[in-house]
Amino acid sequence: xxxxxxxxxxxxxxxxxxxxxxxxxxxxxxxxxxxxxxxxxxxxxxxxxxxxxxxxxxxxxxxxxxxxxxxxxxxxxxxxxxxxxxxxxxxxxxxxxxxxxxxxxxxxxxxxxxxxxxxxxxxxxxxxxxxxxx
Numbered sequence: 001x002x003x004x005x006x007x008x009x010x011x012x013x014x015x016x017x018x019x020x021x022x023x024x025x026x027x028x029x030x031x032x033x034x035x036x037x038x039x040x041x042x043x044x045x046x047x048x049x050x051x052x053x054x055x056x057x058x059x060x061x062x063x064x065x066x067x068x069x070x071x072x073x074x075x076x077x078x079x080x081x082x083x084x085x086x087x088x089x090x091x092x093x094x095x096x097x098x099x100x101x102x103x104x105x106x107x108x109x110x111x112x113x114x115x116x117x118x119x120x121x122x123x124x125x126x127x128x129x130x131x132x133x134x
Contacts, residue, residue, distance in 0.1 A: 019122060023114030028052055029121040036114055043117065057120045063112030064105070071104045 017032040026036040033049035043054045075097050082088065082096070119125070 016122060017118075019115050019118035020111075022118035023111035026110075026114060029118035036117070037110065041110055041113065043113070052121075054117065056126070057117050059113050059116045059120070062116050063109055067105050067108055067112055071101055071108070075101050075104075 016029065017027050019029065021027050021032070022029050022036055026034050028035050028047040028050060030052045031047060031050035033047060035044055035047045035049055036054065038044040043059075045055055046053050079093060079097050083093070
């Protein structure tokens, strides 16, 4: 793994884009070019504008875990409210909540993946690195 600078490619007084922009707009966390994703959910290998190697970042399952917990909480609350208000059968619950959970997770996964990659870049987080206190 190569050590990469957390400064914009232009140098000087350029500022890094906000981390959420990487998720919402697919921008490179270093230069703001829209080069982060090669498809809806897959990261590009490198930024074609500044050369940042996205393969050096390990987003892994983090976004899915956060989304599952958050969306699961929302869906569970909605399911309880619907059950108490209307008392539908099990099949109605299955037809409502399974697709809703899947759709919400897939739609927000790109945002979460881009955001976490940008936070890794900004905070210089790398796998297998332990902070040594002086």
